[in-house]
Amino acid sequence: MTALPEHPHESNGLLTITDYAALGETEPGYTELQEGRLVMSPSPAPEHNEAALALAMQLYPQVPADLRVVPDIDVDLELAGPDEPGFVRRPDLVVVRREGRDRVRKEGGLLRASDVVIVVEIVSPGSRRTDYVIKHGEYADAGIPHYWIVDLADPLSLVACHLAGELGYQDAPAATGTYTTTEPFPARLDLTTLS
Numbered sequence: 001m002t003a004l005p006e007h008p009h010e011s012n013g014l015l016t017i018t019d020y021a022a023l024g025e026t027e028p029g030y031t032e033l034q035e036g037r038l039v040m041s042p043s044p045a046p047e048h049n050e051a052a053l054a055l056a057m058q059l060y061p062q063v064p065a066d067l068r069v070v071p072d073i074d075v076d077l078e079l080a081g082p083d084e085p086g087f088v089r090r091p092d093l094v095v096v097r098r099e100g101r102d103r104v105r106k107e108g109g110l111l112r113a114s115d116v117v118i119v120v121e122i123v124s125p126g127s128r129r130t131d132y133v134i135k136h137g138e139y140a141d142a143g144i145p146h147y148w149i150v151d152l153a154d155p156l157s158l159v160a161c162h163l164a165g166e167l168g169y170q171d172a173p174a175a176t177g178t179y180t181t182t183e184p185f186p187a188r189l190d191l192t193t194l195s
Helices: 017-023 046-062 098-107 128-141
Strands: 030-034 037-041 067-071 093-097 116-123 146-151 157-163 169-171 178-181 187-190
Touching: 017 030, 046 067, 046 093, 046 116, 046 187, 067 098, 093 098, 116 128, 128 146, 128 157, 128 169, 157 178
Parallel strands: 116 146
Antiparallel strands: 030 037, 067 093, 093 116, 146 157, 157 169, 178 187
16 A cells, blocks of 8 residues: 655645645555545445446447547546645546547646546445535536446446536436437447446
8 A cells, every 4th residue: 555645735634636646556445535635445346347347348439539438547626726635536437538648648647627528437335425426516516527327226227417507417317228328429328238
């Protein structure tokens, strides 16, 4: 496990995005940053990872050339200044603008919320409230245009949320079986392959 930085920018011990990025990978599981505090999560169950892979495989051939499908990656939500306690989430899957991915490859650092077109979370037994409430608010505040919540509980479903101005996200009814959309690009997903 990686040790915390010796001198976080905030005297109260809260971490900035730079502090968080300096941590590197932690084991076991993964971390996220919520208002400067590390939030630890256990490693996902195999069916969770299988669902993420199946979804990525379906999305990959459908995304336009200027976008990329990236699994399990840290995203700076850009909700705080560089010297303030930061917000970093590690979604199960994101669809990002290619230039954002290329910037990280060349310069390092994290993907940014402004790079993300779709953020996807797959609900785990310990993440239901976080995915449906906390991340729902954070991703909307970060200006991510589309948030998909995939719930593996029977019946397996996908709730597609899209930004609706000052109201935050507007949630569509849960889709089961097949999910079809035209926004932000035409896509058709067979949800039955995710279980």
